[in-house]
Amino acid sequence: MPTLQKKLPSLALKEVFEILANDIKTLYSCTQVNSEWFCEASPLLWRDPFSNKSKTHFAIGTYIQEMSLQKKQIIKKNFNISRFESNSLLPYSSFLRSININNFMDAVINFWQNFHKYSQ
Structure with a gap:
């Protein structure tokens, strides 16, 4: 039925x-x-992804996925990051309405540290 x-x-x-x-x-x-x-x-x-420090480094990876192929190639070449070649499902960066710059910087550092920890 x-x-x-x-x-x-x-x-x-x-x-x-x-x-x-x-x-x-x-x-x-x-x-x-x-x-x-x-x-x-x-x-x-996604309108304020850096308001809470918990797992904000994942947002950085998502934003990298949104970048143009040319920008991804620059990142891949200069930082040896290859796992962000797929595209994101939604235009997450367009939802951003507020940003805590200190938390954003912490997220970038945390992203970089986590990336290196898991890529070795």
Whole structure:
């Protein structure tokens, strides 16, 4: 028997996700439900990715994936980074609305340290 799947209207999802904007764990869980929820919740997760220092170095890798092929080749050549050749799913950098520069710098350093730790 076929099931009828009712979908929440996009605007309703946005409203719910906006309420959850400060609950990062729940919002992240919402991105795992389906592709529509992923596309609606991701901009909220990525509008201030450096506000919390926890795992912010992953954001740096995601931003590298968004770079043009030419820029990726420069990074690959100068820093021996090859695992960021794939493209990202969404334009994550376009969601950025706020940045804590100190946390950003810490994330870059943390990214570099983690990259070298796992690439050796």
